[in-house]
Amino acid sequence: xxxxxxxxxxxxxxxxxxxxxxxxxxxxxxxxxxxxxxxxxxxxxxxxxxxxxxxxxxxxxxxxxxxxxxxxxxxxxxxxxxxxxxxxxxxxxxxxxxxxxxxxxxxxxxxxxxxxxxxxxxxxxxxxxxxxxxxxxxxxxxxxxxxxxxxxxxxxxxxxxxxxxxxxxxxxxxxxxxxxxxxxxxxxxxxxxxxxxxxxxxxxxxxxxxxxxxxxxxxxxxxxxxxxxxxxxxxxxxxxxxxxxxxxxxxxxxxxxxxxxxxxxxxxxx
Amino acid sequence: xxxxxxxxxxxxxxxxxxxxxxxxxxxxxxxxxxxxxxxxxxxxxxxxxxxxxxxxxxxxxxxxxxxxxxxxxxxxxxxxxxxxxxxxxxxxxxxxxxxxxxxxxxxxxxxxxxxxxxxxxxxxxxxxxxxxxxxxxxxxxxxxxxxxxxxxxxxxxxxxxxxxxxxxxxxxxxxxxxxxxxxxxxxxxxxxxxxxxxxxxxxxxxxxxxxxxxxxxxxxxxxxxxxxxxxxxxxxxxxxxxxxxxxxxxxxxxxxxxxxxxxxxxxxxxxxxxxxxxxxxxxxxxxxxxxxxxxxxxxxxxxxxxxxxxxxxxxxxxxxxxxxxxxxxxxxxxxxxxxxxxxxxxxxxxxxxxxxxxxxxxxxxxxxxxxxxxxxxxxxxxxxxxxxxxxxxxxxxxxxxxxxxxxxxxxxxxxxxxxxxxxxx
Numbered sequence: 001x002x003x004x005x006x007x008x009x010x011x012x013x014x015x016x017x018x019x020x021x022x023x024x025x026x027x028x029x030x031x032x033x034x035x036x037x038x039x040x041x042x043x044x045x046x047x048x049x050x051x052x053x054x055x056x057x058x059x060x061x062x063x064x065x066x067x068x069x070x071x072x073x074x075x076x077x078x079x080x081x082x083x084x085x086x087x088x089x090x091x092x093x094x095x096x097x098x099x100x101x102x103x104x105x106x107x108x109x110x111x112x113x114x115x116x117x118x119x120x121x122x123x124x125x126x127x128x129x130x131x132x133x134x135x136x137x138x139x140x141x142x143x144x145x146x147x148x149x150x151x152x153x154x155x156x157x158x159x160x161x162x163x164x165x166x167x168x169x170x171x172x173x174x175x176x177x178x179x180x181x182x183x184x185x186x187x188x189x190x191x192x193x194x195x196x197x198x199x200x201x202x203x204x205x206x207x208x209x210x211x212x213x214x215x216x217x218x219x220x221x222x223x224x225x226x227x228x229x230x231x232x233x234x235x236x237x238x239x240x241x242x243x244x245x246x247x248x249x250x251x252x253x254x255x256x257x258x259x260x261x262x263x264x265x266x267x268x269x270x
Numbered sequence: 271x272x273x274x275x276x277x278x279x280x281x282x283x284x285x286x287x288x289x290x291x292x293x294x295x296x297x298x299x300x301x302x303x304x305x306x307x308x309x310x311x312x313x314x315x316x317x318x319x320x321x322x323x324x325x326x327x328x329x330x331x332x333x334x335x336x337x338x339x340x341x342x343x344x345x346x347x348x349x350x351x352x353x354x355x356x357x358x359x360x361x362x363x364x365x366x367x368x369x370x371x372x373x374x375x376x377x378x379x380x381x382x383x384x385x386x387x388x389x390x391x392x393x394x395x396x397x398x399x400x401x402x403x404x405x406x407x408x409x410x411x412x413x414x415x416x417x418x419x420x421x422x423x424x425x426x427x428x429x430x431x432x433x434x435x436x437x438x439x440x441x442x443x444x445x446x447x448x449x450x451x452x453x454x455x456x457x458x459x460x461x462x463x464x465x466x467x468x469x470x471x472x473x474x475x476x477x478x479x480x481x482x483x484x485x486x487x488x489x490x491x492x493x494x495x496x497x498x499x500x501x502x503x504x505x506x507x508x509x510x511x512x513x514x515x516x517x518x519x520x521x522x523x524x525x526x527x528x529x530x531x532x533x534x535x536x537x538x539x540x541x542x543x544x545x546x547x548x549x550x551x552x553x554x555x556x557x558x559x560x561x562x563x564x565x566x567x568x569x570x571x572x573x574x575x576x577x578x579x580x581x582x583x584x585x586x587x588x589x590x591x592x593x594x595x596x597x598x599x600x601x602x603x604x605x606x607x608x609x610x611x612x613x614x615x616x617x618x619x620x621x622x623x624x625x626x627x628x629x630x631x632x633x634x635x636x637x638x639x640x641x642x643x644x645x646x647x648x649x650x651x652x653x654x655x656x657x658x659x660x661x662x663x664x665x666x667x668x669x670x671x672x673x674x675x676x677x678x679x680x681x682x683x684x685x686x687x688x689x690x691x692x693x694x695x
Contacts, residue, residue: 058628066630066658092658093304093694109538111493118418121391124495126542129578136629179580236628258488258495259432263375263382266342 032154035168038192039185041080044146046221047247049075051268054242058137061235067091068135071269075251081106084256085145088269099261102127104145115261122261131179137238138208138229140179151175152183162186162195180208191222207233218245304695305336305353311360312414312688315666320683322455324361329456329686330413331360336370349375361456371423382430387423390441392486392499393547394534396621397636398590400549400570401499401532403484405506407450412457412667412681414688422447436489443482446474448525449506452684460680462607463512463521470522474504499532499549509555510563515605526564527554542577559596562603569593582625590617609675612642630655638678645671645679663690 030038056068069091075084085102089095103111110127130142152172159168166189173182182200187193193215199208214226223245230237255265312330319327334357342349355368373386392402399406410419426443452459474480482503489496508523529552536545548571556564569592576586592615594600604610618641623634631654638647651665666687671679 060628064657066628066655093306094658094661094692096304109541111538118389119391119421120389124394124536124543124545126576126578126584127538128541129580129582129584131580132578132582133625133629136625138628254432254434258490259430259437263377266344270344 032156032168032170033149035156035170035187035192036149036152036154036172036185037080039187039194040146040149042192043194043224045076045079045083046223047076047219049073049247049249049251051244051246051249051251052242053244054240056135056137057239059237059239066136068137073251073255073268075253075256083145084253086256086260086265086268088264097264099264101256101261102145103256106148110141110145113258113261120262122258137240138231138236139238139240143210143229157184159189160186165195166190167195193222193224201233205233207231216245219247221247302341303337303339305338306334306692306694308332308334308336308416308690308692310334310415310688310690312667312686314683315685315687316683318458318683320455320458324363324455328361329684330415330688333358333360338371342375347377349377351375369423380432382428382432384428384430385426387425388428389421389423390428390484391421392484392497393532394495394497394536394545394574395547395572395590396574396576396586396588396619397638398572398588398617398619400547400572401486401497401501401530401534403501403503403506403528403530405447405449409450409452409456412452412684412686414665414667414686414690416663416690416692422450436487439486439488441482441484443484443503445476446480446482446504446525447506448473448508451507452681458681458683460609460675462605462675463518466518466521468520471508472522472524474525480504494535494537497532497534499530499534501528501530504528505553505565509561509565512563515562515607526556528552529554540575540577542575544573544575546573547571559594559599560603562600562605562608566597566600567595569595576621582629584621584623586619586621586623588617588619590619591615609673614642615677616640616642640676640678643671643673643676643679645669645673645676647678647681659694661692661694663692664688 050073052072054070054072058066058068069089071088071090073086077083083104085104087100089098097117099115101113112125112127114123114125115121116123131140133139134141134144152174155171157169157171159166161167167186168189170185170187171182172185174180180199181202181204184198185194186196188195193212194210195212197210198206201207209230209232211228212224213228214224216223216225223242225242225245226240228237228239251268254260255268310330310332311328314327314329325331334355336353336355338351338353340349340351350373352372353370354372355370356365357368358365369387371387371389373384373388376383390402390404392404393400404424405422406420407422424443424447425445426441429440431438482501484503485500487498504525505528506525509526511522511524512518513520530549531552532547532549534545534547536543548569551565551568551570553565553567555561556566559566572588572590574586574588576584578584594611594613597613601610618639619637621634621636623632625632632652634651636649640646646669648668649665651663653661653663655661666685668685669678669681671682673679674682
């Protein structure tokens with residue numbers, strides 16, 4: 001009997017010890033690929049769906065501002081997998097009532113549709129230009145909908161603090177040549193959100209910088225509510241505020257259809 | 271009747287736009303009235319103005335205000351939208367109202383009903399229209415007015431039915447509206463019988479039998495956008511009636527009956543978007559193909575491809591064909607004054623678009639070229655957004671061809687340069 005008790009104690013200690021080691025080393029044990037994948041899913045796939053009013057300020061070197069004010073609806077079809085996006089533009093005046101829809105696929109080019117209200121036209125648009133600017137901002141289409149982690153080779157450079165937060169610093173080198181040759185990301189160790197990213201161009205010069213400026217807990221999901229993308233070379237920057245963010249609001253599949261492109265779903269965009 | 275219409279079109283938008291805002295603040299804080307102020311000028315660059323030109327080489331000159339407002343109270347299924355232009359026409363030297371759109375909307379879960387003046391755009395072509403059988407203002411397009419003015423609103427009833435299997439748009443148009451074609455005084459164009467200047471134009475009357483109907487079934491399936499179309503109505507450009515086509519003494523125009531049956535498909539392919547469209551034009555008044563004044567039945571088809579390249583550069587190309595079904599009857603009955611068409615009439619179009627300066631500057635070139643008629647039409651355009659609200663456009667319409675009687679070649683002397691400055695609010 002005594003022996004059994006000792007045996008149980010030893011086993012229990014062993015299990016506790018294993019749990020303890022696992023917990024304390026959990027982030028250490030992560031490979032750079034796992035860190036980037038966690039960042040990708042936390043940043044681009046938060047919730048099952050999301051609704052947000054997005055205010056973008058496009059500011060040029062001289063300080064002149066342009067505005068893009070839109071409502072975005074996003075729905076996930078698999079974590080880290082296919083997604084659908086619906087956007088309705090409130091401002092500026094010349095694009096008011098324009099809607100834009102994206103079916104994002106993991107293994108092929110996206111499908112994109114644009115609705116132009118002045119002529120009641122739904123237009124399918126080519127989607128192979130992931131690096132062109134999203135509505136004239138410093139964000140590319142890929143910045144908006146995410147880059148698949150397996151498209152790059154990742155290396156953990158170091159761990160360091162950024163504004164008091166413990167971060168992984170990961171270098172990502174695209175496997176196929178593209179607009180940038182290197183990206184360095186500061187990923188928060190506790191919540192896996194990207195707090196800063198630096199992009200390097202073909203001359204290996206630092207030219208674009210992403211910064212998360214404000215994080216808020218929304219229905220238990222930590223969300224970057226203010227972010228900025230700066231072009232170091234042109235002096236142009238885009239400040240983005242996510243307002244009225246809501247998760248898991250039950251956006252139906254039918255929202256992502258030609259019907260709602262032509263007649264925006266008022267209950268969702270107001 | 272026209273007078274009553276004019277009064278109606280003037281007062282209706284006026285009332286909505288003036289009184290609409292008073293009812294609006296109950297529902298929303300933002301200004302419910304939007305629109306723009308715009309100046310738009312176009313001058314002919316070639317020598318020689320057409321007969322009847324009122325202002326020399328000025329093809330288009332106008333100052334315009336557009337006001338639009340909508341009211342969709344929350345929790346209500348009914349809404350209203352109005353868009354109307356008021357403008358000064360410098361060529362005609364008068365003021366005008368252009369009631370662009372105005373409708374009442376009913377939104378239900380499985381269907382929608384829209385009653386009033388509406389603009390429709392169907393099909394997958396880029397400036398090539400097969401199953402888009404709705405009225406167009408070609409004069410606006412050829413004289414450098416913004417693209418939205420190519421489309422004319424039609425007073426109609428539209429029923430939408432939504433379902434997962436297939437969705438449907440059914441349109442009934444009680445009163446026929448023809449295309450606006452290049453008019454005398456503003457444009458040079460080919461006329462086989464220039465000596466006969468008096469022409470009656472007979473428009474289909476507004477009767478139940480003459481009501482046009484158009485149907486579109488559509489669905490997204492297996493990565494394809496599929497459309498099936500049906501139309502019963504009239505040709506929108508006039509046909510010709512003559513006492514004798516060889517040496518006529520009287521000529522009149524009318525709009526022959528037409529049915530169109532069509533299909534379209536588009537999807538992502540080859541790293542871009544590929545699309546195709548077909549329409550059978552059933553010329554109901556001339557199924558035998560013997561009447562030289564009325565178009566024969568035709569098959570119209572197109573195939574297009576567009577692709578995006580790095581740095582906001584997009585290229586689109588299309589092939590378009592019109593195949594005459596009763597070609598031997600067409601040839602046998604062709605009057606000497608008419609140019610002879612090939613059995614297959616084709617266009618190749620190219621579009622280049624380049625965006626610069628964070629998309630504030632847009633450079634584009636659209637070109638039509640017909641290998642059988644050997645004519646072309648080029649539209650280079652540059653537009654710049656100085657701010658979110660202020661935009662300026664400079665462009666040209668350049669026509670050319672081997673013959674002055676072909677579709678585009680007849681506009682050879684209509685080359686023009688246009689500008690538009692618009693302030694959006």
